[in-house]
Structures are given as structure tokens and as C-alpha cells.
Amino acid sequence: ALERTFSIIKPDAVAKNVIGAIYNRFESAGLRIVASKMIHMSKEQAEGFYAEHKERPFFGALVDFMTSGPVMVQVLEGENAVVKNREIMGATNPADAAAGTLRSDYAASIDENACHGSDAPESAAREIAYFFSEEEICPRTR
Numbered sequence: 001a002l003e004r005t006f007s008i009i010k011p012d013a014v015a016k017n018v019i020g021a022i023y024n025r026f027e028s029a030g031l032r033i034v035a036s037k038m039i040h041m042s043k044e045q046a047e048g049f050y051a052e053h054k055e056r057p058f059f060g061a062l063v064d065f066m067t068s069g070p071v072m073v074q075v076l077e078g079e080n081a082v083v084k085n086r087e088i089m090g091a092t093n094p095a096d097a098a099a100g101t102l103r104s105d106y107a108a109s110i111d112e113n114a115c116h117g118s119d120a121p122e123s124a125a126r127e128i129a130y131f132f133s134e135e136e137i138c139p140r141t142r
Ligand code: CMP
Pocket: 053, 058, 062, 092, 110, 111, 112, 113, 115, 116, 117
């Protein structure tokens, strides 16, 4: 089905200057970027985005990392976009990520793992709405 998913290029990957390389992976796989912006998240914004992880031991480090520098947030659209994006990213822990995936190529650790992608269509809808208004999203007509 034609889906949308939400993606973040995290501060480590922005610092490595690989935004374009990562966008090329999305586009080469047939995903279209239908919304995109660079932001530097506030502590409150990062805590709200990752609220489901509030009780996890890594929560504080996660929020510190995600607010340590600018990120790119984007909406990707395409056939099976949620699963396709997760295949492009590879496993959360780069040590487990298959060769040729974003985490394998660009991530240093499970904490600094280059990118985020929604895990299901329901979380995609929530995550997209957290960062984008409907008028910022530009569905392709051609
Ligand atoms: P992300 O997809 O952005 O969602 C939560 C993030 O927490 C995850 O990527 C990892 O970068 C980070 N994290 C750190 N430790 C863990 C862990 N043990 N399990 C899952 N996520 C972790």
C-alpha cells in the first residue's frame, strides 16, 4: 500500500555531512521525500517525541544526544514506506545491522545510530504530526 513514514537524520549523521548520501538511499529505493526541514530540537521537544521511552535507562542520554546538534526530519512516501525505510536503515544497533544499510555504513553505536524511522503506520502518523503541519507536506502529483 502507498504509505508515509517519518524519518530523522540524527545529529551524528548531520555532523558527518552525509545528508545527501542518505537522501540518495531513500530516493534510490523509490521513496519520495514529501516534506523536509532542519531543526535543532529543544529538550522538551525531544522528551515529547521519545515519551514512550521515558522509563528506559537510556532516556536521558537519548534526549541529550538528540538535542546535541541539528537534525533533518522528513516524511517519506512510497509503497510499503514504513518497512522499506526500516530495511534501508538496518538494525537499531549498528553492530547487528546488515552490510550496506545506513546504520552499518554511518552509525557508531546504538546510542548514536545515524537515523530514526517509524516502526508502524500508526506511529508514523503520530510522529509526522509531531513535527509537520498538513500544509508542510507536499504529496506528489507527478
Ligand atoms: P530510535 O529509533 O531513534 O528510538 C529510540 C532510540 O534509543 C534508538 O533509536 C536508539 O538510538 C536509542 N537506544 C539506546 N539504547 C537502546 C536500547 N537498548 N534499545 C533500543 N533503543 C536504544
